[in-house]
Amino acid sequence: MKILMTHADLEEFMITHFPQVAGDFGIEEVTAEGIDMRLHVGDHNLRPGGTVSGPSMFSLADVSIYLAILSRIGPQALAVTTNCSIDFMRKPAAGVDLIAHARLLKLGRALAVGDVLIRSEGSDAIVARATLTYSIPPKAG
């Protein structure tokens, strides 16, 4: 899987197409198997007790696989999530960002599948894991 969009390309793509949420996420590294992403945890991500909300972790997993796919197929804003299975396993550490480690397991013509491990920065314990399937629209001729 050749890399068609670099770290800088993906950041620009996010700012252009998803300006409402681009600031929440940072790209750590486009990796050989996918991408590593960061959620800049802010007050709007928190729930009572200081835990990061489920929807915030879902968003992190979703954007990680999305950008992992785009990094290999180029800028196709129309790829859409068709399925996500997510397990919440431990309470995140308070006051630190979340780091997602995403890998692509399949990149077919019509469907792509990837999984994500989410940890609190500086910790090995897995906070959440997710698997996502994206539908990739046929390229316009």
Next chain:
Amino acid sequence: MKILMTHADLEEFMITHFPQVAGDFGIEEVTAEGIDMRLHVGDHNLRPGGTVSGPSMFSLADVSIYLAILSRIGPQALAVTTNCSIDFMRKPAAGVDLIAHARLLKLGRALAVGDVLIRSEGSDAIVARATLTYSIPPKAG
């Protein structure tokens, strides 16, 4: 499954415990099998092309099962999502709210399971479906 929290109880609980998000959601009805909920779709829920974001639909499914459980076990803010499987099936209609129809399938001592169908208001077509598992902490003695 006897109802321990009414429509009004649940609204008050949301405003007290989840003030950041309570305004996004409305309770339509506590039903015999669960609960019907509304997502007041606003600009912050939208993605390019006018579609409702995946995380917004995840949030709607998550809060629906959460409140369905609380309506039967009483106000236990510590119930936590352990798993969600969600399928995004159709693009929501533009400019209308989303309605979730949630039903409880199991309400055990330690685990509860429910599923959710999400539709655009006024349409029969299913936009998304989800199944969620919640872990219910033991009651303090």
Next chain:
Amino acid sequence: MKILMTHADLEEFMITHFPQVAGDFGIEEVTAEGIDMRLHVGDHNLRPGGTVSGPSMFSLADVSIYLAILSRIGPQALAVTTNCSIDFMRKPAAGVDLIAHARLLKLGRALAVGDVLIRSEGSDAIVARATLTYSIPPKAG
């Protein structure tokens, strides 16, 4: 969703294409929303303690959605499962068959999604639930 294969058509299809497993399953009824199926529980489906094995319930869910799809699109043996999420919620009753109630939630050109509730015959309690996605190959021209 017009019905293209009847109860009898589906039974004949199973015997022709899946002779190894056709005897395990019975079609109860092709319904307005999907299909109702039976697992004839035999010794090879049981685990220690008399419970029905997880793979047997997975098989029941899988074949139910498969036949629900075929009943609407006609005999296409090449439809394949791409995803299944299954929750095991209660121990089945001993010595009785399992009944699956399957409904189609989406029947698109490329993907179909359905869910299944599994109960012990004669009981309302849900033993397991599953959601399955099938990929439907393009029709040969």
Next chain:
Amino acid sequence: MKILMTHADLEEFMITHFPQVAGDFGIEEVTAEGIDMRLHVGDHNLRPGGTVSGPSMFSLADVSIYLAILSRIGPQALAVTTNCSIDFMRKPAAGVDLIAHARLLKLGRALAVGDVLIRSEGSDAIVARATLTYSIPPKAG
């Protein structure tokens, strides 16, 4: 996670408790993160076209996480699967066994979560992936 049951212990446990299916599976290795297992693919695992059936792959994923858990908690036959999400991604190679690489992501007092990658022997391509949650009963006092 200290290893409490060795390769030989697990094989003996399978033969004693699951004699109907023990012959289908082989333990490759108890690993630092979980276990590697083999499905001895036989005629009863095949579907038309020579592909391995979905239920056979489900069984392989299920038994792999089960034994990975037991290897760390000791022989507790009563651990039960509560959830499985499985993605079927590629057709297995014909005429070869399947190899499962299972890792434990969480091993709590009440719940354990693990994921599994399944490949055809001798191939790097992932045929299927699964995540499973097991409920672990409290130890009898």
